[in-house]
Amino acid sequence: MSVETDFLRIQGSVAPWVSGSRTAENRLDMDTSAERLVPAVTALRSLSWGYLSAITGFDSGTAAPSDGHIELLYHFCNGPAVATFRVKVPREDPSVPSIGPLVPSAVMYERELAETMGVKVAGLPKKRQFLSDDWPENVYPLRKDFTMESAAATREVGPAVGSEEAPGTFIIPIGPQHPALKEPGHFELAVDGEIVTHADIRLGYVHRGIEKGAEDRSWVHNIYLMERICGICSHIHATAYVLGVESLSGVAVPPRAQTVRTIFCEMERIHSHLLWLGVAAHQAGFDTLFMYSWRDRETIMDLLEELSGNRVNYSVNLLGGVKYDIDGKAADSVRRGLDFLERRTTHYLKIVTTDESFLRRTRGVGAITFDQANLLGTIGPTARASGVSRDLRVEAPYMAYRDFPVRPVLDSRCDLEARFVVRINELFESYRLIREMLDHMPAGELAVPAPRKVPEGEVISRVEAPRGELFYYIRSTGGVKPDRVKVRTPSLCNWAAVLSVAVGHKLADIPMIMVGIDPCFSCNDRSITLRRRGSAESWSWEDLRAYGISYYAGGGA
């Protein structure tokens, strides 16, 4: 079904709750209000159309605190189409109802809005999710009247660990600092014996304020700021940003530059998937595979260094093009590297599908059914391993993917093994794509000049990062700096699915399930918290052992 007929269908069914709507290329904007939001979203959900991709908030006010509005944008996506509900709330009393009961994955985004924008969303947990615990009350960094002085104060912090609800349950906290966690994240797993009964997550330990920082930097500076959001998928962040800015300024990037960008995107995907393969194997206790896959990953890292001059932040993008060409000699070494990697990848595919002890950790474990994946808004390889074909390279081709179509990689087995198979098969697809692009590289310029001021307007830029759809919302007021840059990274979408799938699994399977969506996670700690009659105490391993001995000596009273 075409995007236009889809939009007509949506406009028809939400009409009673929408005061005005506009369509532009692949976008449908619908104005609604805080009171009408829930029925409008219900009407959209009843069509079973798309998934909630992001909620953007921006402050249209000036520095005067009582002035202006906060505008909330609920973006629903389906393939190339984006349908947006726009809700304007007064800055003095910005409150909206939660759409969490209709769209479970919305809660994560609503909490982000509440903490960074100060939007009062009814029915959200009080605990913080994104900002640090000692961040002052009623100070909202993404508002325009925010000042650094207002953030200087701190607030009193209560006990860090322990959930508010369900007293009497045994909660195993993991993180935020942990020798095996690659990134700081805090998980609370309520267990009944070995079985997980509830899972919760606390993020934001490395909150760097990049979205706010972007408002204070020029369009050029921001390329490099965005590149530093993630050390693994640095190029795709910069690419999503420059694609958005170029479309706002109406700059036509030469085809050769687009192809070079795409080649880097695919090389980055290879490096990211090989890295994940190693990390996931490590979590399963299969360190041999971890070592070999990381050794082979060096091939692609060396190639990236040869092409761009850097192994991690390639800094290939410019507004209007790219810095580096991929010419004959470099292309040949890429081809040689890919030949080697293809042989190794065939070997790894055989291992993850035949190694008996490894299969016991993956086959039938952590299944996210097709319906769950759809409902919870999973994206990327995690969704594709559940048979949900969400891949922007296929559904909404951008850059050189228009000329070099991607064949979707799907698996309908839904379990961890499927996630391994999907990612490894995507590697083969990337090898094929890069070879094809190198063989048919369009001739021409590498860059065209781009204006320093970007015309007023807003744009949504979506690209397929190694972990799934990466969503950028960029808004310009016509100046030398952006007014708002909203970034929704793929991992945030997939947490909802993981937390709900974790319930009912054995504790020992949790690390594998967590790592299945491609964050980093491990599960072993030396200090646990015991909650009894509402008090929280931290116990060392020795204390716990002594407690256990005396507990059983007393007959388990």
Next chain:
Amino acid sequence: MLNDVFVSLFKRPFTERYPYAVKPAPDRLRGKLLWDESKCDGCKLCVRDCPAKAIEIEVVDRAAKKYLYHYRIDRCIYCAQCVESCKEGALTMSNTLYHLASADKAAFTEIYGAKGTGACSEEAAEK
């Protein structure tokens, strides 16, 4: 997999013997920023576009096109945006000067043009 392990037993170690054996860097490696005084016209586009505020240009005599080029090695993120922004081609990034770590803070500020000779070739920068 067992086969892999067995074969690897008879292979050379994969680890590189750095710093005893230094692998040649790729041609495009982005190392220390080098400035050519004879080409610079003092437009300060590099200063404006540097995302890390690593560059400052001090005007000594605008008519004679005499400038001092302050380059902060510790701030530089080696993105090469300045090289792209420079219309005169006065900036390049070295692919040999990349051992830039130092225990001395003074080593992180380079002022090109101050040593009298002005033009900064790789040899001059090495001294």
